[in-house]
Amino acid sequence: xxxxxxxxxxxxxxxxxxxxxxxxxxxxxxxxxxxxxxxxxxxxxxxxxxxxxxxxxxxxxxxxxxxxxxxxxxxxxxxxxxxxxxxxxxxxxxxxxxxxxxxxxxxxxxxxxxxxxxxxxxxxxxxxxxxxxxxxxxxxxxxxxxxx
Amino acid sequence: xxxxxxxxxxxxxxxxxxxxxxxxxxxxxxxxxxxxxxxxxxxxxxxxxxxxxxxxxxxxxxxxxxxxxxxxxxxxxxxxxxxxxxxxxxxxxxxxxxxxxxxxxxxxxxxxxxxxxxxxxxxxxxxxxxxxxxxxxxxxxxxxxxxxxxxxxxxxxxxxxxxxxxxxxxxxxxxxxxxxxxxxxxxxxxxxxxxxxxxxxxxxxxxxxxxxxxxxxxxxxxxxxxxxxxxxxxxxxxxxxxxxxxxxxxxxxxxxxxxxxxxxxxxxxxxxxxxxxxxxxxxxxxxxxxxxxxxxxxxxxxxxxxxxxxxxxxxxxxxxxxxxxxxxxxxxxxxxxxxxxxxxxxxxxxxxxxxxxxxxxxxxxxxxxxxxxxxxxxxxxxxxxxxxxxxxxxxxxxxxxxxxxxxxx
Numbered sequence: 001x002x003x004x005x006x007x008x009x010x011x012x013x014x015x016x017x018x019x020x021x022x023x024x025x026x027x028x029x030x031x032x033x034x035x036x037x038x039x040x041x042x043x044x045x046x047x048x049x050x051x052x053x054x055x056x057x058x059x060x061x062x063x064x065x066x067x068x069x070x071x072x073x074x075x076x077x078x079x080x081x082x083x084x085x086x087x088x089x090x091x092x093x094x095x096x097x098x099x100x101x102x103x104x105x106x107x108x109x110x111x112x113x114x115x116x117x118x119x120x121x122x123x124x125x126x127x128x129x130x131x132x133x134x135x136x137x138x139x140x141x142x143x144x145x146x147x148x
Numbered sequence: 149x150x151x152x153x154x155x156x157x158x159x160x161x162x163x164x165x166x167x168x169x170x171x172x173x174x175x176x177x178x179x180x181x182x183x184x185x186x187x188x189x190x191x192x193x194x195x196x197x198x199x200x201x202x203x204x205x206x207x208x209x210x211x212x213x214x215x216x217x218x219x220x221x222x223x224x225x226x227x228x229x230x231x232x233x234x235x236x237x238x239x240x241x242x243x244x245x246x247x248x249x250x251x252x253x254x255x256x257x258x259x260x261x262x263x264x265x266x267x268x269x270x271x272x273x274x275x276x277x278x279x280x281x282x283x284x285x286x287x288x289x290x291x292x293x294x295x296x297x298x299x300x301x302x303x304x305x306x307x308x309x310x311x312x313x314x315x316x317x318x319x320x321x322x323x324x325x326x327x328x329x330x331x332x333x334x335x336x337x338x339x340x341x342x343x344x345x346x347x348x349x350x351x352x353x354x355x356x357x358x359x360x361x362x363x364x365x366x367x368x369x370x371x372x373x374x375x376x377x378x379x380x381x382x383x384x385x386x387x388x389x390x391x392x393x394x395x396x397x398x399x400x401x402x403x404x405x406x407x408x409x410x411x412x413x414x415x416x417x418x419x420x421x422x423x424x425x426x427x428x429x430x431x432x433x434x435x436x437x438x439x440x441x442x443x444x445x446x447x448x449x450x451x452x453x454x455x456x457x458x459x460x461x462x463x464x465x466x467x468x469x470x471x472x473x474x475x476x477x478x479x480x481x482x483x484x485x486x487x488x489x490x491x492x493x494x495x496x497x498x499x500x501x502x503x504x505x506x507x508x509x510x511x512x513x514x515x516x517x518x519x520x521x522x523x524x525x526x527x528x529x530x531x532x533x534x535x536x537x538x539x540x541x542x543x544x545x546x547x548x549x550x551x552x553x554x555x556x557x
Contacts, residue, residue, distance in 0.1 A: 041166070042163055042165070042166045043165065043166060044160055044165060045160045045161070047160060047161055047162070047163040048163040049163050049262045049263065050163075051161075051163055051262075052161075052162055052163065052261075052262035053262065062232060063232070064158065064230030064231060064232050064233040064236070065158065065161075065162035065163075065164075065230050065231070065260070065261045065262040066157065066158025066159075066161045066162050066204075066230040066233065067158075067230070067233075068262070069158070069161035069162050069163060069262065070161045092186055092189065092203055093186055096203045097203075098157065098158075098161075098202060098203050098204030098207070099157070099158065099161075099202050099203075099204055100200075100201035100202040100203075100235070101202070101233070
């Protein structure tokens with residue numbers, strides 16, 4: 001199944017999803033498509049004026065361009081997902097998209113899709129970390145069972 | 149090469165990073181990103197004390213701290229955040245203040261949208277580059293010798309002749325032919341002074357026509373209007389230290405510049421409709437049958453609340469004016485309402501984009517309309533508004549002042 005993760009660039013979450021045989025929907029692969037496109041020349045991410053305009057699908061014109069530009073990339077990943085995992089309170093190193101308003105909108109959009117969503121808090125101890133990994137594995141395995 | 153440190157949030161996801169770099173390169177500058185690793189972000193964030201929700205904003209804090217603490221090398225700083233981001237707007241100003249208070253680096257701020265193009269950033273990057281390159285010149289607070297400043301604006305050409313910190317001659321005429329107008333302006337400014345053009349020790353030019361006139365006259369200084377106007381305004385207002393805002397409600401468009409110790413750090417320009425410009429007041433005075441010079445005193449006698457003039461559009465504004473007069477509104481009330489209409493539109497459309505700092509130095513031809521100056525002050529909560537003598541000549545005065553440090557003759 002296709003699993004949206006939040007933060008959408010978390011390598012740890014993406015790796016856990018892949019290990020259980022699912023497809024993680026991650027930011028890196030979307031950015032790779034952009035930066036390897038030879039027709040676009042807008043470094044560093046090859047995002048152009050068109051992207052924040054595409055983001056109007058997710059946020060109104062009065063919303064800052066940085067939020068709309070991010071949503072132009074994350075929004076379709078959320079739309080495409082069969083299930084999702086949200087990790088709140090994670091430090092920068094775990095995965096980060098830089099903008100608190102985009103975080104709020106992404107999490108809201110995931111929740112309102114009515115797909116299976118696993119809500120998690122960033123662990124603060126070894127015990128919590130083990131429990132968290134078990135929870136994630138159980139969630140991902142249950143999706144497989146439901147899926148048949 | 150001038151190194152401009154970029155402290156920003158959202159430029160990559162808005163697709164404007166390339167435009168910023170292009171604008172800097174055009175003026176011989178290079179954009180550099182200050183160093184900040186993960187540990188330093190937490191450390192700097194803790195030290196600065198602003199609880200920012202966005203990690204991009206926290207990174208801005210760390211980059212600003214890195215410059216202040218000397219961990220990153222830069223000649224100037226460009227601070228930018230997304231337009232309409234409240235957290236970004238708060239930090240843009242706080243970081244600007246933080247850097248200005250703790251370093252001697254020039255700072256320019258900007259709020260961008262996905263539509264921001266390099267040419268909109270040109271004047272800011274040019275100002276940053278010239279502030280760095282001409283730092284000692286811009287520090288000049290006194291004019292010396294015999295110098296001339298020419299401001300070749302889109303609407304009018306202004307010329308001043310200065311000698312030993314005094315304005316001794318002026319020329320002012322509508323711009324129709326850039327070079328011919330400058331020649332007439334120079335002649336007018338020299339008239340009655342006993343000097344001829346060859347006596348002038350230095351000529352400085354600014355405004356839209358600066359390159360053409362500068363080349364024609366072989367000027368000693370050709371400089372963009374942002375730094376020149378700031379310098380001219382604080383010099384004439386005798387407010388060369390500390391913060392101030394320079395407001396120029398022009399005939400066709402409006403400019404607002406915020407300054408710190410006479411050096412500009414933010415700028416907004418535009419005018420959605422002529423209803424928010426001097427043109428509307430010109431038409432108002434014609435309709436009231438008074439000369440534009442009489443409109444200001446007339447407005448001061450009126451009560452703007454007694455006439456309804458609040459349209460954003462110049463066409464509907466004139467309709468409102470005619471309706472108010474037909475309904476028996478007095479000329480002073482209508483004149484006052486016209487001044488308030490312009491002041492309120494400038495406030496709503498432009499001043500909200502910038503952090504207005506006291507005192508506000510009002511300049512340009514419209515600053516001579518007392519009713520408008522009063523309306524601007526009241527609209528901004530009775531802010532202290534200074535209209536210096538020769539307020540319509542700030543660009544020319546700024547040029548004459550700065551070029552006096554460059555005089556070669």
